[in-house]
Amino acid sequence: MKLSKSLLAAGSAFAVAALVAACGGGQVGGSGDGGAASTPDNKKITLIPGVQAEPFYISMQCGAQAEAQKLGYTVDTQAPQKFDAAMQTEKVNALGSAPPAGLLIAPTDDTAMQAPIEQVKNRGTKIVEVDTSLKNTGVAVSSISSNNAEGGKLAAQTLAKLVGDKKGSVLVLDTIAGTSTTNARAQGFADELKNHPNLKSVGAQFTQNEPDQAASKVTAALASTPDLIGIFATNLNTGEGAATGLRNAGKIGQVNLVGFDASPSEIEGLRKGEYQGLIAQDPASIGQQGVQQAVAAITGKPTTRNITAGLHSITKADMDANAQYFYKQQC
Incomplete structure (x- = not known):
């Protein structure tokens, strides 16, 4: 059956509108301002480390939780079973229905993780990289890691x-x-x-x-x-x-x-x-500073783009x- 041009145009316009709504009002790589996560009563920060049950990330989680409690926020940790981009992407994608105000994440791949993280950013979530980072430096408001x-x-x-x-x-x-x-x-x-x-x-x-x-x-x-x-x-x-x-x-x-x-x-x-x-x-300091930077971004305060944590032989x-x-x- 052949459709009229006017009907096709209307359908295309509806599809585009639906796509924009589904992406939180922004395309991949957009600013993410005013998205679903940016409501004043959203006090949730999600931590997605590289892998579950690893002492480094547990120590990071401890530092993040302690600092969040001081600042009136909560930290929910969602860790993949393996240090794997596909598994971590599943955790990131699961945030779409209820995006947190801030996301602390250790990207498991510096390129493959960019698109899923940007999708969360486009919902209004402030992104802070902890431990690892993306090649694209324009996604996160701050990166905290060892040198x-x-x-x-x-x-x-x-x-x-x-x-x-x-x-x-x-x-x-x-x-x-x-x-x-x-x-x-x-x-x-x-x-x-x-x-x-x-x-x-x-x-x-x-x-x-x-x-x-x-x-x-x-x-x-x-x-x-x-x-x-x-x-x-x-x-x-x-x-x-x-x-x-x-x-x-x-x-x-x-x-x-x-x-x-x-x-x-x-x-x-x-x-x-x-x-x-x-x-x-x-790692505890990385988690602590990650929360500090996320809360600063959430509340409209200045952030520090790159922070270096200490190392000890x-x-x-x-x-x-x-x-x-x-x-x-x-x-």
């Missing part, structure tokens, strides 16, 4: 001190390509390692953030690189996997393992000699003096 390149540099310096004048090869275990934090750590480590001629890089390998893959990479490296003297693991899962690989090969303590973060399992590993060094972040010799940087398993 991950400096963290990698500190890891290389820590390894160099542990090794001393000994010569040998060094392996870097990264997580997933496109993860801004761990990729920056690996690059910072590689750059600093060039300043230590007794240490030779054998490159970085991706583990897909799976401990078993990290263990396999270590097993293969031990077989192919007899002079392996050090491993830098860029996060908790790669560190745990690396420790497993060294344990299975009977190389604990013979190959220096420097991990990133200070989870309970990593701290216990450091105490037992499975790790020789850890680079601790301050911990070895077995000084771990008790640095106990304040150990991560939590519950608030």
Whole structure:
């Protein structure tokens, strides 16, 4: 059946209007002003970390909840089961029917997560990036994270001190390509390692953030690189996997393992000699400052676009003096 031009035009206009309404009055990449989330009585902030049950993000949640309570807001945490863009997108999309006033999020992919986060922004939600960030710097009002390149540099310096004048090869275990934090750590480590001629890089390998893959990479490296003297693991899962690989090969303590973060399992590993060094972040401070920036944006106050949290090198010799940087398993 052939439709008249006037009827087609009316139908098109209705479809466009419906689409605009569904998107909260803005297109992807729009300002998001005056959307559904911007009502004065909306005191809800949602935290979507990279993955559930990880001490780093639990510590961040604790800091965020404590600060929100002080400021008269609540924090609802919705964490994906894995550090995965598709799983995190589901959590973000679920906010569409009742968008929070503020969203604290650790994007699991610096490009793939842009569109879903922008959809929430277009409903009036203020976006704050915590720990990781998007490549597009125009989406969030603020980004709070460690200087991950400096963290990698500190890891290389820590390894160099542990090794001393000994010569040998060094392996870097990264997580997933496109993860801004761990990729920056690996690059910072590689750059600093060039300043230590007794240490030779054998490159970085991706583990897909799976401990078993990290263990396999270590097993293969031990077989192919007899002079392996050090491993830098860029996060908790790669560190745990690396420790497993060294344990299975009977190389604990013979190959220096420097991990990133200070989870309970990593701290216990450091105490037992499975790790020789850890680079601790301050996730509670990241959560606290994330809420501060979100509330500032919600209430029309100035925000700070980029905030850097502290980093701390911990070895077995000084771990008790640095106990304040150990991560939590519950608030």
